[in-house]
Amino acid sequence: MFRVFNLTQERIVFLFALALLAAFAVFLPGFSAPDNLLALVRSVSVLGILGVAMALVVIGRGIDLSLVSLMAMSLAWSLQLVTNGMSLAGGLALGLVMSLVFGIITGFLIAYIEIPAIFATLAMGILIYGFGRLFLIDLDVVYLPDAAHPIVWIGAGNLEGIPVPVLVFVLVCALAALFLRYVKSGRFIRAIGDNPLTSRITGLPVRPVVVMQYALSAMVGFLAGLVTVTSVNSMNTRIAISTFVYDIILVVVLGGIGLSGGRGGIRNVIVGTLLIGILINGMTIMNIQYTVQNVIKSVILLAAIVADTIINPRDEQTAQQGDI
Template identity: 30%
Template sequence: MILRRLPSALLESVVRTPLLVILIVLVVGVQLATEAFFGWSNVRGILQDSAVIAIVAVPVAMLLIAGYIDLSVGSTLALGGVVASLVMDKGAGNPALAVLLAVLAGAAVGLINAFVVVVLGLNSFITTLGTLTAVRGVAQLVSPVPRNNFGDQFGLLGVGTLAGIPFSVWIAAAVLLIAAVFLSLTPAGRHVFAIGVNREAAYLSGVRVKVLPFWLFGLSGAMAGFAGTIVVARLNSAPAGQIGSGFELVVLTAVLLGGVALTGGEGGIFGVIVGVLFYGALNNSLVLLGVTTFWQAVASGVALVAAIGLSSMTHVLRVRLAAARAQRLAAA
């Protein structure tokens, strides 16, 4: 049943993601201008950068769909990275243990957010804005000096490949596929949308309006901690004050560009994929075109504003189309 419904769910996602057309125009235009975009080394670099964003963007997107936001993922990524670096310092530790502890550290942050927001009822924006700063401070306390040289085994997580494709890309693809099936084809996934549309109505319908968001916050933290291990493995260095700085805005931009609404109740994993790839392709295109770092920062800021604007406009358009469809059905 699930496999039969998957193609129609994907088709609906494609139709609801106008950014896909813009992405195609962007990459074709840059290829014509530079003749370098579709080189495998360039594409692989985009995929590697996008993979880390995608791994964290999935739970962030699901939280937004449910009507919550997590701004602490950048700092949680840094914490996960430095925890892994402590285990692997000078290559003497166990890579599996390093990843496990990083994920647990991230999950702890996520569950703290969940308790404050879901159980105590505080605003998720304010709460995670506070933990963004607090967790960054904890990461710097845990590792006040940069650490490096984590060994070849741990480095495989960041730079290793399978069939010529980086491990991180395979991991991101698996995460995206699992999330797509969960959101589109399972009762719990549909409940995430119901909570975002109308929490009170969802509660009256028997949906566990606190349980799902609680665990989604935990998942968001865990995936950010895991992403931190990929980043430090790729860099072979862990400067706590710099890892993941501004990463929460990168993730939020990609998610909003992909059609996930700030107001909750709308979005999909296909859109997240397109948003992540668009963000990665945009930054890479600016580099290929020789745009300076300062203007790249300006472009990222403009992309965030555009993402919010696009999200708002598509939300209004969908509401109007739904109203028009309802009127036609009533008239018939």
């Protein structure tokens, strides 16, 4: 039936998001207020940026459960370095280097040691959080120091009435889409995700590209962290052990990017971010408990994974250990 109406998962989710937006606007007092809508798009920008980071990995038949942990700890360390007297540029540079190093290590473990991505990134996420709290960061919450105020506009500024985080999200989406479509290494990511064995046989540099995926994910995650800390003037490191990473996976899978790799694109991230942003905002206005919200999002994630399995079935060739 869906084929008759040319309905893909992306289009179904987009139509559902519009229907949900209309329903909330009619039945929820204050939802359609300009201030609330502005807060909605600002709040989902970080989720969308992280969704792009995750998409770059998932399209290449991977997954990154360490993304939030790395974002939180690298930015928290940067803020602490600046608080302790280092220059703003130096602190941010070291935080970015930390993020890149851990991203490359994760990619190396997956590409060369051949640890399944889901286990490698889960372990790295725990390691990054423990390492950061033990050796780098003293407190759970690190606040934005006075020396970092020149960059507050990244998370709290507006340009012609449009929140800067939204513009950052749009820019990240545009660059990622161009990278996947026109840059050779970006096309390699999609080819490897579609069929890694054939890619290896045809001579594509499969292992270096896998490492590159996780390095790119780490860089985009660091940018998302920068938007976060300049929006709320702090970084709570406990987000590293929260369920936030599953919200990111939900955005990616719900938008229509197949976990089996090689399918979907940045447009799917935008659609998934739109739906989850509307849903979270509506549930918050309805004063639904955080635990109940997590249950609802978990059910949606499970349904999205089931739908992905049906729409993108995996045969014997693609169902090898470590595909995701």
